[in-house]
Amino acid sequence: MISTCELPQLIQTQLVGKKVDLVAVVDQLLGMAHAAGELRCQLASDEAIRFEFRGEEPVDIPVDLAKGKLRAMCARLGWLCHESGQTDISLYGDEGTFRRNLPSDETANGSSFSWRLKFMNTPGEQYFIITVQ
C-alpha cells in the first residue's frame, strides 16, 4: 500500500515542473487515498495545493501553476467516472463513482477498487474529494 508520507516526494517529482504524468500522479494519489480512506484536495494559494487525508493534518505543498494542475487532476478524476460508465458526468463539477486498479499494490492482485468522487472544476472553484467505497 502506498503511504501518505510519500506525498511530498510524489508531488515534487511528478507534479511540479514542466512535464507532468498526470495519469501516474492521480493513480498514486488513489493509492494513498485507499490507505487513508479519503483524500480532500483544494488550492492553498496560487502556488500551493492542500492535501488532507482522513485522520491527518492538512499539508500544503508548493506547486507551480497550482490552479491549472489541480483542475487537471479534477478533470482526470471526472474522466475516470466517465470511463467507468457514468457518461453524463459533468467535467466541470459533479459527483460520481469509478473503479480503478491500484498502482504497484502487491495486495491488489489485479483487482480494482471503487471510489466515490465529488469535485468542482471551474475558473472560480476547484477541489476534489475521493472516498474509498
Next chain:
Amino acid sequence: MSTENEPTVRLWHGTTRRRADAILKNGPDPYFREPGGLTLTEAFSAARPDLPATMGLPATYAEGKARLFPNEGGPAILEVEVPESICRLTNDMGGDVRFVFGHGLKELLKAWPSLTKRILEP
C-alpha cells in the same frame, strides 16, 4: 519568435458555439468571466486529438459547457493549428495543453490572427 513554416500541433477546444465564434475571431480572452462568475478565465486549455484522452474529450467539455450555458448556441469545438514552438512553452500534461501568461499565452495571442482555425460540430 518566428512561427512561419514551422510544424504545427492541432488542438481542439470544446466550448459553446457563441464562445467558439468569439475565440475564432479575437483569440482566447484571459479576462473573460463566465456569466455569473467572479473569476477571470486566465487560461486557454485545449486537447491534442492525436493523443489518448486522459482528462476528457473536447466534445464532452463542449456538451458540458452547453448544458451549463443553454443560451450560447449549443456545443462547438474550436480547432486551431498552433506552432510547435508555442506549444513547447506550455506545460506538458499528457495531451492537455494549457496556455497561461508566462507559459505560451502571450505568444499564442500574438500569433492568433495568422493561425489556421475553424469551428467543428461535435
